[in-house]
Amino acid sequence: MTPTRTVSPVRVVGTGLLGTSVGLGLRRLGVDVLLSDASPSALRLAVDYGAGRAAPAESADAADAADTPVLVVVCVPPDVTARVVAQELAAWPSAIVTDVASVKSGPLDELRAAGVELSRYLGSHPMAGRETGGPLSGRADLFLGRPWVIAQHEGVTVHALQEIEGLALDLGATPIVMTAQEHDASVALVSHVPQIVSSVLASQLLGDDLGATALAGQGLRDVTRVASSDPTLWVQILAANGARVASILRDVARDIDEVAGALEEVDAAGSRRVVAEHLSRGNDGVARIPGKHGKQRDFANLIVMVDDRPGQLARLMTDIGDAAVNIEDFRVEHAQGAEVGLVELAVLPEVRGRLEDGLTALGWRVVE
Structure with missing residues (x-):
C-alpha cells in the first residue's frame, strides 16, 4: 500500500461530490474513512460506491478508539459549514477539523463570533469540481493536479497546517496557503463571477426563436459550460461572497455597456477603437491564465477531422x-x-508542420 501522510481514521461529514471524492481518494490509498451525512440515502450510496464506511459514532464519548478520527473533513453547504465545524470540534476534541466550503471568510467569522476555540480548525478549499453533484459524481482523482487553498489564520497550530497539507498532497492536489480574505477575493474573480456571466449569457438562449443554437460552435459551449451548475448551491456560495462578486460584476457591466455604446454608434469617431481595445485587453487577460505545468507558452493549433465511429480518436492519438x-x-x-468531429490539437510551433505532413500522409484530413 502506498505510504500516506494522512493517518487513519478520517471522518468525512457530507457525502456530496467533494465528500465522496475525498473518501474515494483516501480509500484508494488505504486510509480508513468514516462517512457521515444527514441524508441516510446519500450516505448509503457513498458507502456502496466505496468512499468509506458509515461512521458508527457521532462523538468521542460513544466511539471506540479505532473509530476516533484524527482528521475531520466537513463537506456540507456553505450556509451550515460553521455550525457543523463547531459541532465536530466539540464532538472530537483531539481531531483536526477542516472544511472544503468555497468561501472561507464567512465560516471563520461565524466561528470567531461564537467563541469557538480555533487552534484545531483550518479551513481549506480544493479548486476542483464538476457541473453535477452528489455521491454519483464523486471521483477518486477529482483533485489530481488541482490547487488546494489552505486558509491560514492566527492561532492555528503548526500540526493542523501539516495535517491539511498532507491531506491535499495525498489526494494529488497542490497546497496553496493564503488568508481567508485573499482566498475569497481570488475566487470571486476566477470562479464566482464566471459562473454568473456564464449563466446570464446562457439565459439569453431562452429567447432564441430563430433556432440560432443549431449554429452553435465550441465558443458558445466554452462560455456556457458551467451554466448547468446547481442553482441552489450557487445561491449559497454567491450570497456568502456577495460584496466581492458584486464589485467585479459592476466593473464587467461597465465595460460591456461601453462596448455596447460603441457598437450602437459604430461609425462614430473612436467607436471601433473602443471595441478593439476591449478585445485586446481580453487577449492580455487570458494570457495571464496559467497554462500547462503552470507556465506561459504559445502553442500552434492543428485541426483534424475525425469520423464519429469507435477507435478513430484512439488511432489518431497513436499516430501522433x-x-x-x-x-x-x-x-x-x-x-x-455530420458524423464527424473536429479535434483541435495544441503542439509546439516547431513541430506543427512535421505533424501536419505526417498525418496527411497517413490519410487524416487536416482542416485549414
Missing part, C-alpha cells in the same frame, strides 16, 4: 505518438449535421 510529437492540449468539437 508514433510521430514522436507531444500533445500539449486538445479538445473535440462535433460538427453540426
Whole structure:
C-alpha cells in the first residue's frame, strides 16, 4: 500500500461530490474513512460506491478508539459549514477539523463570533469540481493536479497546517496557503463571477426563436459550460461572497455597456477603437491564465477531422505518438449535421508542420 501522510481514521461529514471524492481518494490509498451525512440515502450510496464506511459514532464519548478520527473533513453547504465545524470540534476534541466550503471568510467569522476555540480548525478549499453533484459524481482523482487553498489564520497550530497539507498532497492536489480574505477575493474573480456571466449569457438562449443554437460552435459551449451548475448551491456560495462578486460584476457591466455604446454608434469617431481595445485587453487577460505545468507558452493549433465511429480518436492519438510529437492540449468539437468531429490539437510551433505532413500522409484530413 502506498505510504500516506494522512493517518487513519478520517471522518468525512457530507457525502456530496467533494465528500465522496475525498473518501474515494483516501480509500484508494488505504486510509480508513468514516462517512457521515444527514441524508441516510446519500450516505448509503457513498458507502456502496466505496468512499468509506458509515461512521458508527457521532462523538468521542460513544466511539471506540479505532473509530476516533484524527482528521475531520466537513463537506456540507456553505450556509451550515460553521455550525457543523463547531459541532465536530466539540464532538472530537483531539481531531483536526477542516472544511472544503468555497468561501472561507464567512465560516471563520461565524466561528470567531461564537467563541469557538480555533487552534484545531483550518479551513481549506480544493479548486476542483464538476457541473453535477452528489455521491454519483464523486471521483477518486477529482483533485489530481488541482490547487488546494489552505486558509491560514492566527492561532492555528503548526500540526493542523501539516495535517491539511498532507491531506491535499495525498489526494494529488497542490497546497496553496493564503488568508481567508485573499482566498475569497481570488475566487470571486476566477470562479464566482464566471459562473454568473456564464449563466446570464446562457439565459439569453431562452429567447432564441430563430433556432440560432443549431449554429452553435465550441465558443458558445466554452462560455456556457458551467451554466448547468446547481442553482441552489450557487445561491449559497454567491450570497456568502456577495460584496466581492458584486464589485467585479459592476466593473464587467461597465465595460460591456461601453462596448455596447460603441457598437450602437459604430461609425462614430473612436467607436471601433473602443471595441478593439476591449478585445485586446481580453487577449492580455487570458494570457495571464496559467497554462500547462503552470507556465506561459504559445502553442500552434492543428485541426483534424475525425469520423464519429469507435477507435478513430484512439488511432489518431497513436499516430501522433508514433510521430514522436507531444500533445500539449486538445479538445473535440462535433460538427453540426455530420458524423464527424473536429479535434483541435495544441503542439509546439516547431513541430506543427512535421505533424501536419505526417498525418496527411497517413490519410487524416487536416482542416485549414
